[in-house]
Amino acid sequence: MKHVRAFCLVxxxxxxxxxxxxxxxxxxxxxxxxxxxxPQAQSAPPPIDSFSALVDRQVSQYEKxxxxxxxxxxxxxxxxxxxxxxxxxxxxxxxRTFAQLVKHTATANYRYWTTLTGEKMPENIKGPNxxxxxxxxxxxxxxxxxxxxxxxxxxxxxxxQNALELLPFFRGNSPRLLIASGAVIHAADEYGQMVEYLRMxxxxxxxxxxxx
Amino acid sequence: MKHARILWTAIVLFLSAAAxxxxxxxxxxxxxxxPPPPxxKGEIDREVSTLEREFVGAAExxxxxxxxFAPTGLNLSGSEFKGxxxxxxxxxxxxxxxxxxxxxxxxxxxxFDAKGDNxxxxxxxxxxxxxxxxxxxxxxxxxxxxxxxxxxxxxxxxxxxxxxPMTRLFMVTFAVEHAFDHYGQMVEYLRMxxxxxxxxxxx
Numbered sequence: 001m002k003h004v005r006a007f008c009l010v011x012x013x014x015x016x017x018x019x020x021x022x023x024x025x026x027x028x029x030x031x032x033x034x035x036x037x038x039p040q041a042q043s044a045p046p047p048i049d050s051f052s053a054l055v056d057r058q059v060s061q062y063e064k065x066x067x068x069x070x071x072x073x074x075x076x077x078x079x080x081x082x083x084x085x086x087x088x089x090x091x092x093x094x095x096r097t098f099a100q101l102v103k104h105t106a107t108a109n110y111r112y113w114t115t116l117t118g119e120k121m122p123e124n125i126k127g128p129n130x131x132x133x134x135x136x137x138x139x140x141x142x143x144x145x146x147x148x149x150x151x152x153x154x155x156x157x158x159x160x161q162n163a164l165e166l167l168p169f170f171r172g173n174s175p176r177l178l179i180a181s182g183a184v185i186h187a188a189d190e191y192g193q194m195v196e197y198l199r200m201x202x203x204x205x206x207x208x209x210x211x212x
Numbered sequence: 213m214k215h216a217r218i219l220w221t222a223i224v225l226f227l228s229a230a231a232x233x234x235x236x237x238x239x240x241x242x243x244x245x246x247p248p249p250p251x252x253k254g255e256i257d258r259e260v261s262t263l264e265r266e267f268v269g270a271a272e273x274x275x276x277x278x279x280x281f282a283p284t285g286l287n288l289s290g291s292e293f294k295g296x297x298x299x300x301x302x303x304x305x306x307x308x309x310x311x312x313x314x315x316x317x318x319x320x321x322x323x324f325d326a327k328g329d330n331x332x333x334x335x336x337x338x339x340x341x342x343x344x345x346x347x348x349x350x351x352x353x354x355x356x357x358x359x360x361x362x363x364x365x366x367x368x369x370x371x372x373x374x375x376x377p378m379t380r381l382f383m384v385t386f387a388v389e390h391a392f393d394h395y396g397q398m399v400e401y402l403r404m405x406x407x408x409x410x411x412x413x414x415x
Contacts (some may be wrong), residue, residue, distance in 0.1 A: 019371065054382065056363075058389065080402065087286060089406045160361050164250045175250045178259070181385055188389045191398020199283065202292045 023143040051163065055180050062116075063148040068206040069194045070102045070144055075137035077201055096129065098197050102140050103130030104134065105190040109147035113154035114182035115169050116176060141207035154180055224272040252341050256381075257356035259388050264349040267391055269410035270398045271303045276338035278405050286404065297330060299401050306391045310348035312371040314355035317380055323347070343407020350354065355384050360365055 054178070073080075078099040083092035096104060107130040110121050124131035134140050163177040195205045238312075274281075279300040284293040297305060308331040311322035324332035324344065335341050359380060367377035378386075399409045 013363055051365075054379070058385070063388070082400070085288060087288070087404055089241060090404050091406045091408050094402070100272050163252065163361075164255070166250065177252065178255045181259065185263075185392050188392040189396045189399075191394045192398075193400055194396075196283070196397055196400035199292050199296070202290045204292055 016090040017087050017190040042198055049132045051160045052156050052158045053159050056066050056152055056179075058181065059148065059155050061190065062184050063151065066102075066105060066187055066194070067141070067144060068146070069191060070141060072198060072203055072206050073098055073137075073194075073201070075174065080197060081199060082200060098194065099137075099140055101190055101194055101197065102144055103134060105187050106130060106140075106144040107148035107181050108186050108190075109151055109161065112169075112179050112186070113147070115167055115179050116154035116157045117150060119150060119153075121183045145149050151183060154183075174193060219288050252361055253359045255358055256384055257353055259385065260349065260352045260356045263391050263395070264352070266411045267306065267395050267398075268345060268349070268410075270395060270402060271342050273402060273407050273410050274299055274338075274398075274405070279338050279341070281401060281405060283401065283404060289347070299398065300338075300341055301330040302394050302398050304335060304343055306394050307331060307341075307345040307348040309390055310345075310352055310387050313383045313390075314348070314351045316368045316371050317355040317358055317383060318351055320351045320354070335365070352384075352387065356407050359384055378388060 024154070044142065069103060079097050081092065081097045082090070083095060085092075106127060107125055114121055127134065130138055130143065134143055141173070158176055158180050162174045166173040167179060168177055169179055199206050233267050282293065282296055282298045283291070284296060286293075304326075307321060308329070311320070319376050322332070324334055326332045332343075332344070335344055349368055364379065364381035366380045368380065368383065370376055371383070372376055399412070402409050
C-alpha cells in the first residue's frame with residue numbers, strides 16, 4: 001500500500017505534468033501519463049509513510065519541472081521577455097523577463113518555506129523579483145536550487161498534528177499546510193509562463209518532450 | 213400621589229439605566245467574533261476557491277472569437293508551438309482533469325465524454341466550455357470539503373487508468389497545482405491577444 005501510493009505520486013506527477021505541461025498533442029484517452037515508460041519499469045521510490053513525505057513529493061515534482069525549464073533556456077536568453085517580440089495587438093508591458101520569472105519563483109519559495117523552517121530570508125532579497133545582483137544563469141540557477149532545498153526542509157516540518165498551526169505570513173496568519181503547498185501552487189503558475197517563454201524561443205520544455 | 217408615582221418611575225428608570233451602563237462598562241470591550249479555527253477541509257477549499265477565481269476569470273476574459281487561438285497561429289519566427297493546445301482546449305483539458313481527480317471522491321462524473329485529454333469534443337461555444345469549467349469547480353468544492361485528517365490518506369483507484377492508487381489529499385491538491393500550471397500558460401495566451409489577465413490588473 002505504501003509503495004504503490006508513493007509510486008503513484010511520483011509517477012502520476014511526473015507523467016501528468018509532462019503530458020499536461022503544454023504538450024498540446026493529446027495523449028491517450030484519459031491517460032495524461034504520456035510517457036511510454038511504464039511505471040512498473042522504474043525503481044520504486046521510498047514509501048510515503050508520512051504526511052511530510054507526501055508534501056515533499058509535491059515539492060520535488062515542481063522542483064524538477066522548474067529547474068529543468070530554467071536550465072533549458074540558454075544563458076543569452078535569460079533576459080528575454082515577450083515584449084521584445086512586438087506581437088501585434090499583444091499586451092506585454094512590464095512583464096517579467098525569463099530571469100525575473102526564475103528569480104521571482106525562487107524568492108517566493110524562500111518567502112513561503114522559510115516561514116516553516118524558521119530560517120532567515122537571504123539578505124540580498126529586496127523585492128519580489130529577487131536579488132538584483134544575480135545576473136548570470138549560473139548564479140540564478142543556484143539561487144533557484146537553494147530555494148527548493150529550503151522547500152524540502154520545510155516539507156519535513158509538516159505533520160498531521162501541526163498542519164493547521166497558524167504562522168505569521170505576509171499580513172496575516174496562515175496554516176502550515178497552506179504555506180507549504182502554496183509555494184508549490186505558485187511555482188506551477190510561474191512554470192506555465194516559463195513554458196510559453198521557452199516555446200517562443202523554439203525550445204520544447206523538457207517535461208513536454210517525448211520520453212526516452 | 214400622581215407626582216410621587218411619576219417621581220418613583222423616574223427614579224426606577226434612572227437607576228435601571230445606570231445599572232445597565234455600569235454593566236456595560238464592566239463588561240469586556242466588545243470584540244469582533246474571532247474567526248473559526250482552521251480545518252483541513254476549509255484550507256484546501258480555500259485553495260480551490262483561489263484557483264477558481266483566477267482560472268474562471270481568465271477563461272471569461274478571452275473573447276469567444278479567440279477561443280480557438282493557439283500561439284502557432286502567430287507564426288513567430290524561431291518559435292516551437294507545434295501541436296500545442298488551443299485556448300479552448302486548455303480550458304476543457306483542465307475542467308476534464310478536475311472531474312477526473314475530484315469526481316471519484318464525490319461520486320460525480322463528467323457530464324460529457326472525451327476521446328482524448330483535450331476535453332469533450334462536443335463542447336464548442338465559450339458558454340458551453342465555461343459552464344463545464346464551473347461545474348468542475350463545484351465538484352472541487354465538494355471534494356475539498358470531504359477531506360479530514362482521518363481520510364486524507366485514503367487511496368482511490370488511479371483515475372487515469374494506471375494500476376497505482378492515489379490518496380484523497382493528493383487528488384484534491386494536485387488538481388489545483390495542475391490547473392495553475394495551465395493557468396500560467398493561459399496568461400500568456402491572453403497577453404498575446406492584448407488581454408491583461410484579470411488577476412494581474414491593477415498591479
